[in-house]
Amino acid sequence: MMKWRPMAPVLALLLAAALRPAAGLSLRSSDAGGGDHVCPVTLPTKAGDTGQEPYFKELHTALVEGNGVLEGAQNASSQEYYVKTFENELKCLYAIMLSEKCGGLPSKHATRQEPWEKACLDPKADLLDAYDLMDAAEQKYFHLFKKEASERQIYATYLELAGYKELVCIYMKTVDDDCLAFKKPRFLPPGYWHKQGELTGKK
Numbered sequence: 001m002m003k004w005r006p007m008a009p010v011l012a013l014l015l016a017a018a019l020r021p022a023a024g025l026s027l028r029s030s031d032a033g034g035g036d037h038v039c040p041v042t043l044p045t046k047a048g049d050t051g052q053e054p055y056f057k058e059l060h061t062a063l064v065e066g067n068g069v070l071e072g073a074q075n076a077s078s079q080e081y082y083v084k085t086f087e088n089e090l091k092c093l094y095a096i097m098l099s100e101k102c103g104g105l106p107s108k109h110a111t112r113q114e115p116w117e118k119a120c121l122d123p124k125a126d127l128l129d130a131y132d133l134m135d136a137a138e139q140k141y142f143h144l145f146k147k148e149a150s151e152r153q154i155y156a157t158y159l160e161l162a163g164y165k166e167l168v169c170i171y172m173k174t175v176d177d178d179c180l181a182f183k184k185p186r187f188l189p190p191g192y193w194h195k196q197g198e199l200t201g202k203k
Helices: 011-019 052-065 076-083 087-099 109-120 127-131 136-149 153-162 165-176 190-200
Strands: none
Touching: 011 109, 011 190, 052 076, 052 087, 052 165, 076 153, 087 127, 087 136, 087 153, 087 165, 109 165, 136 165, 153 165, 165 190
8 A cells, every 4th residue: 555645734725615615616735835736646557558547537527427317426516516626636546546456356347337326326325325335355445545545635635525435436436347457437328227217217
């Protein structure tokens, strides 16, 4: 595991942003005098792997905007604001996961694809809905990962404001795509969810 040094506190900025999330305030550490956020790991983590950044972009977009049927983060909510505002910090944590081979844990894509989308792309699902999809080994790795991330102020800031549902979801999807054996996140087609809506009487 990588050891990180805490960055300058951003408490005053956080309090203002928490009260006025729609005011267009930036929550970057640079706004609190801490300098621009610098990730200790750069993408790609493997030479020549040009798919790592586009993969994250598509995954992050799905978490924010949904899949065309499931909404993603609730529109116009503080959660949507924080997940969008801290995109670079989330990308850095994703890069660190890749550098650590996702803890060396096997994919659960075959059994977790639909539950992942229900838990991670539906704003009515909460952190526990996502967290409970991880097995004991995944939870152990994620707990240590989150603990180390929290030692750096900018990540502690994000986790305090937004919680860690989206980070859990990023971790699981990355594991399930074999720690990036695929160029894009594997999502179910929108038609699948339209069909599910018809079967349950939802529109």
